Amino acid sequence: MFEFVNHDSTQGFNDATRTRIRSQAAMMAISQKRRSHVVEQIREQLVADIVDSSKIVDPTLNLTWDSPTTQADHLTIPASMPPSGISLVRSEYNLDPTNFSALTSIHIGAACKGIFAEEPTHLKGLLTCHEKSYFSHLPQRFGQSACLDNALFCLVIKIASLMAPCSALSNTLILAKYGKALATLQAALEGSASWTLADTLCAVEVLALFEILNSPTEGSWSQHIAGAAKMIRLRGPQDFKSEYDRDLLIAMIGPIVCESFANNESCFFEGQDWLQLIQYCATGNNSFSDRSDLAISISQILVRMPGLAKRTTYAIFNQDSLTVYDRQQIERDLNQARQEIHQWRTNFNRFIVLSVERIAHQLDLGKRFELLGTSLVLATFINRFIGAICPNQRCWAEEEAQACATEIQTLADDVPKINPRAGFYLAQKAKMAKATINTASIWKDSIESGKLIEPWKFKEWCGMMNRKTPSIPETSV
Numbered sequence: 001m002f003e004f005v006n007h008d009s010t011q012g013f014n015d016a017t018r019t020r021i022r023s024q025a026a027m028m029a030i031s032q033k034r035r036s037h038v039v040e041q042i043r044e045q046l047v048a049d050i051v052d053s054s055k056i057v058d059p060t061l062n063l064t065w066d067s068p069t070t071q072a073d074h075l076t077i078p079a080s081m082p083p084s085g086i087s088l089v090r091s092e093y094n095l096d097p098t099n100f101s102a103l104t105s106i107h108i109g110a111a112c113k114g115i116f117a118e119e120p121t122h123l124k125g126l127l128t129c130h131e132k133s134y135f136s137h138l139p140q141r142f143g144q145s146a147c148l149d150n151a152l153f154c155l156v157i158k159i160a161s162l163m164a165p166c167s168a169l170s171n172t173l174i175l176a177k178y179g180k181a182l183a184t185l186q187a188a189l190e191g192s193a194s195w196t197l198a199d200t201l202c203a204v205e206v207l208a209l210f211e212i213l214n215s216p217t218e219g220s221w222s223q224h225i226a227g228a229a230k231m232i233r234l235r236g237p238q239d240f241k242s243e244y245d246r247d248l249l250i251a252m253i254g255p256i257v258c259e260s261f262a263n264n265e266s267c268f269f270e271g272q273d274w275l276q277l278i279q280y281c282a283t284g285n286n287s288f289s290d291r292s293d294l295a296i297s298i299s300q301i302l303v304r305m306p307g308l309a310k311r312t313t314y315a316i317f318n319q320d321s322l323t324v325y326d327r328q329q330i331e332r333d334l335n336q337a338r339q340e341i342h343q344w345r346t347n348f349n350r351f352i353v354l355s356v357e358r359i360a361h362q363l364d365l366g367k368r369f370e371l372l373g374t375s376l377v378l379a380t381f382i383n384r385f386i387g388a389i390c391p392n393q394r395c396w397a398e399e400e401a402q403a404c405a406t407e408i409q410t411l412a413d414d415v416p417k418i419n420p421r422a423g424f425y426l427a428q429k430a431k432m433a434k435a436t437i438n439t440a441s442i443w444k445d446s447i448e449s450g451k452l453i454e455p456w457k458f459k460e461w462c463g464m465m466n467r468k469t470p471s472i473p474e475t476s477v
Contacts, residue, residue, distance in 0.1 A: 086138065086139045086142050089152075089153075089156055093156055093157070093160040094160075095127075095156055095159060095160055095163075097135055097138055097152060097155075097156060098135050098136055098138065098139065099127050099135075100127065100133075100135045100155070100159070100209075101131050101132065101133035101135045101136065102126040102127060102131070102421055103126065103209050104133040104134060104135065104205075104209075104251040123159065123162055123163065123213075124163060126420075126421055126424060127159070131289060131290075131367075132247070132289065132290075132291075133247055133251060133290070134202055134205070134244060134247040134248045134251055136247070137243070137244045137247065138152065138202075141199055141202070141244075144199060145188070145197070145199035145200070145203065146184045146187075146188075147181065147184040147185040147187070147188040147199070147200060147203040148199040148200070148202050148203045148206070150177065150180050150181035150184050150185075150203075151181045151185065151202075151203040151204075151206040151207045151210070152206055153177050153180075153181070154174070154177045154178050154181045154206070154207065154210045155206050155207075155209055155210045155213075157173065157174055157177055158174055158210055158213050158214050159213065161174060162213060174214065178207075178210070178214075181203070181207060181210075182207075184203075185200070185203050185204070185207070188200045188203070195231070196231075196234075196235055196239070198242070198244050198245050198248060200231070201228060201231050201232070201235075201248055202244075202248055204224055204227055204228045204231065205224075205228055205248060205251060205252060207224055208221055208224035208225055208228065208255070211224055222259060225252075225255045225256060225259050226259065228252055228255075228256070229252070229256045229259075229268070232249065232252060232256075233268050236273075237273045237274050237276070237277040240277060246280075246281045246291075247291075249277070249278075249281065250278075250281055250290050250291055250299075251290075253269060253278070253299055253302065253303060254302075256269065257269070257302055257303055257305065257306060260306035261305060261306045261309055261467065262465075262466060262467050262468065263468055264309070264310055264313055264467065264468045264469060264470075265306060265310060266306050266307035266310050267303050267304075267305075267306040267307060269303035270303050270304045270306075270307050274303070275300055275303070278296060278299055278300055278303070279296060279300065281296060282296040287367070288367030288368050288370075288371055289367060290367075294344075294347065294348060294351060294371055295367075295371060297344055297347070298344055298371060298374055298375055298378070301337060301340050301341060301344065301378060302374065302378060304337065305337075305378060305381060305382075308330075308333060308334060308337060308382070308385060309381065309385065309467075311330050311333075312330060312334070312385040312388060312389060313458070313462075313469055313470070315327060315330055315388075315389050315452065316388055316389065316452055316453060316455050316458045317455050317458075317469070317470045317472070319451075319452050319455075327389060330389060331386070331389060331390050334382055334385050334386050334389075334390075335386065337378075337382050338379070338382045338383065338386065341375060341378050341379050341382060342379075344375055345375055345379075348371065348372065348375065352368070365418070365419050365422070366419040366421045366422040366425075367422075368422075369411065369415050369419060369422035369425070369426065370422055370425045370426075372411070373408060373411060373422075373425060373426045373429050374429075376404045376405075376407055376408045376411075376429075377404075377408065377429050377432055377433075379400070379401075379404045380401050380404040380405050380408070380432065380433065380436055381432075383397040383398070383400045383401035383404065384397070384398075384401045384436060384461070387401065387443065387453070388452065388453040388458055389452050389453070391449060391450050391451060391452070394443075394446070394447055394453075395447050398440070398443055398444070398447070401436055402436065402437065402440055404433075405432075405433040405434075405436040405437050406433070406437065408426065408429055408430060408432070408433035409430060409433045409434065409437065411426050412426040412427055412429065412430040412433070431464075431465060432465050434464070435461055435464035435465045436461070438464060439457070439460060439461045439464065442457045442460065443457065443461075455472050456472055459472060
């Protein structure tokens, strides 16, 4: 543990002070050496974690393959874009990449695949609004990084093909661009310095968006999100200093939290240093943007949700060995989170009253619904968790969980008529609301049991949201 050494500048160091200084210097050197060794080991794994080598093409070649046995047409793939490249993209594809910001701020994730598959026109509605995100920085970043340029080309071409399905943008061309992007990303990740650059992280995030739009499965998207999470964690909170860095960080909070929650894992963002960094990302402006005070405060609750879910899950599936102390700790933390969500909702309602004129703006209107939806999802989960492990609170907690889930469902039905972008966000959350509503009857049966909720009931609820839980012994079913 490091400590500050108080010293009077008018006097010399005594022996005790010198010893403490030397000791701390040695500790810092050892810590840095260990961190460098660990970072180097994990960095070597990033390439395998993020890049699917079967889809890589040699960046020096002008051809690619759909599979190891099928050669595609010869295609000319441009090298790193020149600084004026964004103008070429706008003119050639009639798309402005800075308008892709909506894709970074609606917690786009695995649930989007089904929505896009059913109705591709949803994408057009998402690209009609412009707000600040890491895409706002790309005009200045074009031409600075080959891996970012190629990743962006992938996303632009894929979006163009979805917006105009009858265009000449073939799947062969899209795969060729993707292969080129993976090759240059691999080269950046293997570099001892380039893997820490913001442009490299941005390339990973852009390719994750590409996977959502292009891949029929969730695996590739999850692979990119997991890789981005590792990169962020290895860089450490002290490395996110610029506005570009922080916009990249904020854009990844939602996807990383959702993946952690689905995999029954805690999220590293709940660490105190990361929570402090998230707080520093607040711009202090009076809006509903992703870095407004309201958005940042709900994000600080959001990042703790996976950890609370994991601890609750452990308690449910280990009821016989759970100590009274551990159970009380979980109950305390869940009730604390519930109070924070209620306080956030109070602040949100007050802000709405004071900002009636501004909410007439469509962007503010959409963001208002998105933040409200996030708070309702958190409230639904927290109350379900409280009801699962607190028999004496189950009745009212379940009533509140059902009320929040019903409100999400109502918003998901009504908001698309007012704001398509917010409606798309709420459609992703509706699946979680339906899982809660559809398991109300089995939860109700345990209202007066006086025990923790049965593992099979908890598992059924989680299964409807595709959330992983431990297996249940046959004798416990």
